[in-house]
Amino acid sequence: MALDQSFVGRSYPPTPAYEVGREKIREFADAIGDPNPAYRDQEAAKALGHPDVVAPPTFPIVISMPAADQVVYDPALGLDWSRVVHGDQRFTHERPMRPGDRVVAVVTVEAIKTFAGNDMITLLTEMSTVEGELISTARALLVARAESEEQAS
Amino acid sequence: MTDLTIDPQASAAERFAVGAVLPAASFPITRKDLVRYAGASGDFNDIHWNGRFAVEVGLPDVIAHGMYTMAVAGRVLTDWVGDPAAVEEYFVRFSKPVVVPDDGVGALLEVTGKVGKALDENRVQVDLTVSSAGQKVLGKATAVVRIR
Numbered sequence: 118m119a120l121d122q123s124f125v126g127r128s129y130p131p132t133p134a135y136e137v138g139r140e141k142i143r144e145f146a147d148a149i150g151d152p153n154p155a156y157r158d159q160e161a162a163k164a165l166g167h168p169d170v171v172a173p174p175t176f177p178i179v180i181s182m183p184a185a186d187q188v189v190y191d192p193a194l195g196l197d198w199s200r201v202v203h204g205d206q207r208f209t210h211e212r213p214m215r216p217g218d219r220v221v222a223v224v225t226v227e228a229i230k231t232f233a234g235n236d237m238i239t240l241l242t243e244m245s246t247v248e249g250e251l252i253s254t255a256r257a258l259l260v261a262r263a264e265s266e267e268q269a270s
Numbered sequence: 271m272t273d274l275t276i277d278p279q280a281s282a283a284e285r286f287a288v289g290a291v292l293p294a295a296s297f298p299i300t301r302k303d304l305v306r307y308a309g310a311s312g313d314f315n316d317i318h319w320n321g322r323f324a325v326e327v328g329l330p331d332v333i334a335h336g337m338y339t340m341a342v343a344g345r346v347l348t349d350w351v352g353d354p355a356a357v358e359e360y361f362v363r364f365s366k367p368v369v370v371p372d373d374g375v376g377a378l379l380e381v382t383g384k385v386g387k388a389l390d391e392n393r394v395q396v397d398l399t400v401s402s403a404g405q406k407v408l409g410k411a412t413a414v415v416r417i418r
Binding site for chain 1: 297303306307309310311312313336337338340341342344345347348349352353354355357358359360361362363364409410
């Protein structure tokens with residue numbers, strides 16, 4: 118089913134602030150198996166020029182994915198969320214996330230395409246502090262697979 | 271194949287020159303890793319831990335979160351450059367699923383990288399090749415890395 122092109126350019130309301138936690142960063146780094154001390158040890162992070170420990174480059178997915186759910190589950194858009202797979206992902210960082218950052222995400226529908234029966238939607242998620250400083254931008258391609266295709270990611 | 275990996279004593283100019291090869295790495299992935307990542311990331315999609323469900327929706331078995339694969343592959347970048355914040359941009363296409371069987375072994379992710387081009391005086395593009403079970407699982411995996 119072709120998606121409504123009028124959603125292109127639409128932005129969803131900012132998400133409630135997510136406060137980045139020191140132990141959440143450590144938990145995420147542990148989960149990706151990365152022993153880098155910059156994620157855990159304040160002195161190691163300071164030696165690299167950071168004011169505090171930093172989050173791994175893909176950590177902002179913790180914020181951008183729930184933000185994108187606003188679109189995925191928007192009944193007005195009508196995406197078949199049971200068939201949605203992740204097509205691609207880009208992060209662009211102004212700086213790493215750090216403990217104490219209070220982050221709000223604004224999701225914008227950047228593009229909607231249909232190819233071989235697959236609905237493809239590109240979502241741009243800008244993550245900024247509550248003070249208005251842009252930290253990271255996530256761009257995700259989500260694909261609602263056509264009924265006949267079986268591949269997923 | 272000639273090993274062009276630059277040793278850690280090499281000068282910055284050598285380490286970051288176009289064509290320089292990043293230290294390659296292999297990462298085993300087990301079901302337990304996926305469960306831990308589900309908890310840490312908040313992505314509890316059943317296809318990443320529930321074999322019965324995965325088969326029901328047409329997959330061969332449980333598959334790794336694409337974002338987990340992206341994160342693990344990214345370690346080749348951050349281990350190489352040292353400061354994780356030097357990875358200013360990171361892109362991957364999820365081209366094939368990483369199937370993680372519950373067989374006591376799991377999957378193996380194999381990651382290589384090289385400096386693809388110089389973007390400006392301070393940044394290079396790194397191209398990653400990420401495979402599992404002999405298939406490329408991430409397409410066009412590229413990063414912009416600040417080198418000074």
